[in-house]
Amino acid sequence: MDNRKYNIFYIRLTVILVIAYMLFFQPEQIRYQFWGYLYVAAYLLTNIIIFRLPQAYYLKPAFYYSLVFFDTGMIALGIFLSNQSDMFFYLIYFFIIGIAAMSMNLIYMMLNISVFIIVYGWILYNEGKFSGDLASLYALRLPFIFAVSLMFGYIINRIFKDIQKNIQERDDKYFALVESINSPVYLVDEAGLYLSVNDTLADELQTSKDAIRGCFFNDFHSPEESAVFMKHVKQIFMSGASRMFESYNPQLDKWTLRTMSPLIDRDTQKVQAVSVVSKDTTDRVKAEQELRQAYEQLQQTQEQLIQKNKMEALGRLSAGIAHQIRNPLEIILMGSEFLEKQLKGSNDLVQMGLQKIKSAVNRADTIIEDFLKFSKTTEFQLSSLDICPFLEETIEMVEYKARKRNMKVDLDCSESWLQVQADKSTLQQVFINLMNNGLDAMSDGETLTLRVFQSSTLPRTEAEQGVSAHSQEEFVVVQVIDRGEGIPKEKISQIFEPFYTSKGAVKGTGLGLSIAVMIIERHGGKIEVKSKEGYGSVFSVFLRQAE
């Protein structure tokens, strides 16, 4: 666009120089020398004035028509002044071509040519060219100019019209396409100003298309959404690449997916505007969210079911196994006692061996005992339980064990009024188990800590901020904190599995924690564990608060 101004300026300057050459190459021939100088000066002045005109003029067809009309007159005047109209007749072809190029309006152009012919005819007549031998030759020039102008003008006019028609048809197609899309489609500039919009957007914003043009994106959208939108617009202006983003409007509870592409100027290859197709994806996003939630819930339920099935199967199995194993165990025990009596007075080694057999039987029986505990479905007696006195009582049960190793169990019970819904004896079993585990994990002389607080005071992790109703319920949390060796990361998921034990076969059966989990789950609570190798573990027992 900028080039037009310079092109016009240089073309006219060339024309002025050629006419100046015509005027001053053979000055003796010039009729009005003074007028000749004035003419060149005036023509140069007009060129400077036109060059100084604002850019906007160069975009108007009327400006070009006026310019052609004016220059036609000026060139004709120059030829007249040079007194060499004869010799520079060929210059007329340039006028014709120039004028024809402006022949968007054929009638206007022919009017222009007619004026030129009259002026040219007058010049020829003035020079006496219409008399003498060559009179008919000069006279024929006038209709010839008219015919040639008409021919070129018509051809160029037709080509223009065809091009225009093609453009119009293409525009119509695109327009129909854009209007047929049942989603808002619009163009915005770098500042977010609407340049062009479709009916759907107008309908959506409940105003007219004209009203929207001239408004900015942030006139219709929240500051947050606008900020995000403008960030993407700026990115596109910088990179020239398309992008897609989904944003949420909390006021309208609406999700929108916007596909944004740059509109690139063919000449400058710069981004001119950004086209946007926006789509309301609220239903899809919501459906996706629901699906994800349902899936997560399903997964959770499935895991719980698997765990439950495992436990039930184990329960049935253990009752059977207990019976099957206990009978032969009984025989071994009775047998060793029998031998003891029969071999009374034999050497100590035999008696020692028999004692070892008996203690092995007792060990095996302990495992079976755990199995059976696991399989039993004891009746639960849920009642309101003051958690702090309860824990104090339970701690007494492990204190003997702790004292033997010079260890301590601390209870941090600042919220002493807290009550839970629980079956006292099974819950006691759980805490005895957890405390025993904690004591076993630590070295002699260390302290195990129990801490009681409400779940609402617990900082929520991101995962817990989700939609699960479970996490919103108020729980009383009892943490059993040991400063022991901790649980390796890869073992964390295994510790609640039946038969997992880190204590070795002599000390544990690996059923304690799985029984504890089962008991707490039956209380409607849960057990969570956090552990760091070398630093210790925290077992958090979540129990329903008594109403």
Next chain:
Amino acid sequence: MNKLTRILLIDDEEDFCFFVKGNLEASGLFKVLAVNSGAEGLESARRTLPDLILLDMVMPDMSGDEVALELTQDSVLKEIPVIFLTAIVTREDTGNKNFSRIGGRYFVAKPIDTEGLIKAIQYVLHHKSDQGVC
């Protein structure tokens, strides 16, 4: 010499019977007759009228329950105290004692050492009059 307490042991495990009989008799307090099935047990009970019956809960031909039912239906045999031997009760069920009384019946959890079994037998014989109240 004191009269020995006559005990009928009904348990399908022959080896178990062998050792229990040996151990109980070694104490010098008991005379034990051991049989290996419920039917045999009933027959022996009728024939010998023992002072006490040790009855296994799980046996192939008749369960301890069924044997006990038949015993209680007999006007003579129902007076004989019965101790069930079972591997299904846990020590917790028996309150960490050698035996427990559940629903009017005495249970001894397997495995049990001889000393515990003798204590249970003596206890039950001592509280003979309680039997069958429930």
